[in-house]
Amino acid sequence: MEIFKLGFRNTGRNRKRTLINALTISAAVIAIILFDVLVEGQLNDLVGNYIRMGIGHIKIHKKGYDKESERLPLDILINNAPETIEKISDINDIRDIYPRLKAGGLISCREKQSPVVINGADLEKEKDIELITEKNIEGNIPKKGEYGILIGKELASLLEVKPGDIVFLYSRTRYETHNVIDLEVSGIYSIGFSTYEKSNIFMPIDILQELIGSSSVSELTIMIEDENLVDAIADSIKSKLAGFNMEVFPYHHYLSEVQNISAMQQSAIIYIRFILLTLAFFGIVNMMMISVWERKKEIGTMRTIGYSKLQITGMFLCEGFWLGVFGSLLGCIIAFFLSLILKNFGIPLPEELLVGINLPMSTHIYGKMLPEFFGRTFFLGVIASILATIPPSFRAVFLPIVKALREY
Amino acid sequence: MLIQLEEVKKDYPLGKTTVHAIRGVSFGIEECEFAVIAGPSGSGKTTLLNLMGLLDHPTSGKICFEDRDVSGISESEATKIRKMRIGFIFQTFNLIPVLTAFENIELPLLLKGIKEKERKEKTFNILEETGIGDIAKHKPDELSGGERQRVAIARALVGNPDIVFADEPTANLDSETGFQIIHLMEKLNKIEGVTFVFSTHDPGIFKVAERKIELHDGKISKDVVQNSNKK
Numbered sequence: 001m002e003i004f005k006l007g008f009r010n011t012g013r014n015r016k017r018t019l020i021n022a023l024t025i026s027a028a029v030i031a032i033i034l035f036d037v038l039v040e041g042q043l044n045d046l047v048g049n050y051i052r053m054g055i056g057h058i059k060i061h062k063k064g065y066d067k068e069s070e071r072l073p074l075d076i077l078i079n080n081a082p083e084t085i086e087k088i089s090d091i092n093d094i095r096d097i098y099p100r101l102k103a104g105g106l107i108s109c110r111e112k113q114s115p116v117v118i119n120g121a122d123l124e125k126e127k128d129i130e131l132i133t134e135k136n137i138e139g140n141i142p143k144k145g146e147y148g149i150l151i152g153k154e155l156a157s158l159l160e161v162k163p164g165d166i167v168f169l170y171s172r173t174r175y176e177t178h179n180v181i182d183l184e185v186s187g188i189y190s191i192g193f194s195t196y197e198k199s200n201i202f203m204p205i206d207i208l209q210e211l212i213g214s215s216s217v218s219e220l221t222i223m224i225e226d227e228n229l230v231d232a233i234a235d236s237i238k239s240k241l242a243g244f245n246m247e248v249f250p251y252h253h254y255l256s257e258v259q260n261i262s263a264m265q266q267s268a269i270i271y272i273r274f275i276l277l278t279l280a281f282f283g284i285v286n287m288m289m290i291s292v293w294e295r296k297k298e299i300g301t302m303r304t305i306g307y308s309k310l311q312i313t314g315m316f317l318c319e320g321f322w323l324g325v326f327g328s329l330l331g332c333i334i335a336f337f338l339s340l341i342l343k344n345f346g347i348p349l350p351e352e353l354l355v356g357i358n359l360p361m362s363t364h365i366y367g368k369m370l371p372e373f374f375g376r377t378f379f380l381g382v383i384a385s386i387l388a389t390i391p392p393s394f395r396a397v398f399l400p401i402v403k404a405l406r407e408y
Numbered sequence: 409m410l411i412q413l414e415e416v417k418k419d420y421p422l423g424k425t426t427v428h429a430i431r432g433v434s435f436g437i438e439e440c441e442f443a444v445i446a447g448p449s450g451s452g453k454t455t456l457l458n459l460m461g462l463l464d465h466p467t468s469g470k471i472c473f474e475d476r477d478v479s480g481i482s483e484s485e486a487t488k489i490r491k492m493r494i495g496f497i498f499q500t501f502n503l504i505p506v507l508t509a510f511e512n513i514e515l516p517l518l519l520k521g522i523k524e525k526e527r528k529e530k531t532f533n534i535l536e537e538t539g540i541g542d543i544a545k546h547k548p549d550e551l552s553g554g555e556r557q558r559v560a561i562a563r564a565l566v567g568n569p570d571i572v573f574a575d576e577p578t579a580n581l582d583s584e585t586g587f588q589i590i591h592l593m594e595k596l597n598k599i600e601g602v603t604f605v606f607s608t609h610d611p612g613i614f615k616v617a618e619r620k621i622e623l624h625d626g627k628i629s630k631d632v633v634q635n636s637n638k639k
Contacts, residue, residue: 300502308487405498
């Protein structure tokens with residue numbers, strides 16, 4: 001206890017040095033937390049964009065569809081969509097349920113053509129939750145019953161079409177025949193995700209159903225109120241639909257790519273944390289070495305009156321502990337306010353950067369604050385500070401007593 | 409015999425040469441003695457006190473503490489003996505600057521693991537005995553040289569050591585304060601029966617001691633009992 005008290009008081013003996021040491025830790029803590037906040041924010045943005053690009057929070061398919069989803073099967077469709085929706089509509093926290101139909105096709109205009117994924121949806125109803133209808137639309141969103149189509153900016157540029165132009169859409173039907181329909185380009189969407197823009201077109205679900213000759217849907221996309229409840233809600237949907245021959249997946253089932261990105265980012269963060277804390281570590285070691293040098297005589301005196309090497313080491317470790325607590329606390333407080341700024345105002349991303357990245361990223365990174373960022377970094381700051389006092393404390397205790405006492 | 413030295417030598421390497429700080433001294437210190445080690449600067453007084461106080465090991469010879477050979481004991485053993493049985497007073501007071509006078513004095517008792525109530529009582533008693541009860545809450549930098557040395561004496565004595573080594577305890581004090589400190593040590597020697605061995609090169613001070621061991625170039629040149637005022 002005395003050692004703890006001594007360690008605490010020693011932090012106050014040279015306030016300027018203590019402040020510099022604490023600021024060294026604070027700087028590392030601030031940098032780590034802000035990095036965490038930005039990376040989490042970016043990840044959150046990415047996941048959010050994927051969810052709003054048609055994945056939704058939860059998807060319901062006819063059993064077996066997911067395995068075959070790459071070929072956009074028309075033989076594994078939900079035939080009883082209204083009944084299914086009715087069955088699960090009383091589950092709390094479900095915001096809305098959107099039936100969708102997907103099919104493969106070929107779009108052409110004059111001599112230009114391109115294979116596409118045709119997404120049939122009630123675009124009017126989905127305009128608040130669907131990324132492509134939410135922003136950067138040139139033209140209009142085709143309404144139910146309208147022979148209109150919404151295509152991506154990249155595809156529009158490839159086909160050299162603009163809103164008002166007519167395109168032809170070829171598709172397989174439910175009965176493995178072929179059908180073609182001419183549609184007006186109602187609007188052109190742009191989300192900054194070129195691969196998606198090139199290959200995904202959107203049209204009213206009833207028109208697509210007419211094209212493929214079926215009133216069925218490929219999936220029911222569910223949006224929920226609280227993203228944290230996604231697994232629980234998916235489970236209750238599963239139990240409600242037992243016997244319906246359906247499969248239910250929460251959004252993370254579809255985001256293995258994002259999960260890989262997240263894992264890569266986490267590894268990068270570990271290295272960055274390590275580098276920042278190592279820098280802080282050496283800063284403190286340097287300062288504490290000076291402190292030990294100045295306190296040689298006092299350390300000699302303590303050894304003389306009976307303090308063991310372990311107790312002297314303990315005193316320095318306690319000093320490091322308190323330094324770490326002050327520095328990390330200060331860092332956490334400053335980082336909290338800076339994170340609030342990042343959360344509310346974000347950081348703009350250069351457009352040229354977004355073009356090169358084939359991911360649905362927003363033009364701004366907004367920070368996302370999680371309590372564990374602060375708790376974990378505070379802990380790491382304290383540990384780094386304690387570890388940084390080990391080399392100086394060893395220097396102190398291995399100094400011969402008589403030599404220490406001779407110092408002036 | 410509390411401490412016995414037999415042909416003790418201490419050499420220090422200094423660059424490529426060796427300094428022979430103590431060149432074979434033999435003497436003993438009895439319990440309750442009040443002895444001064446006198447000699448000019450560089451005569452080996454501090455080295456001798458360091459050896460007797462188990463702060464350093466002799467190069468050769470034998471040092472016995474209550475008939476136990478302590479010449480080559482381990483660091484932890486020496487720490488234990490210093491903590492339990494030896495007190496130290498330094499020329500530059502060597503108080504812990506972040507602790508108050510009271511806390512500085514209390515330190516040896518804390519190290520001995522004495523319970524709080526007894527610790528506080530002992531600390532208050534020694535504060536009164538050394539005449540510094542009114543400065544208990546002050547930190548060292550708020551005290552005069554004399555007060556600091558009184559705190560250092562109280563710290564050396566609070567744990568009831570068998571022997572106290574004082575290395576030039578008056579060297580950083582004016583002569584009047586120096587005499588007050590020596591008289592305080594003398595009083596404590598007589599009342600408490602604590603053995604004092606202190607070093608000085610001030611002829612005015614070493615007259616007060618009952619035994620004077622004179623050191624020149626690391627050798628004892630004279631060892632005399634000069635005042636027979638031992639109780």
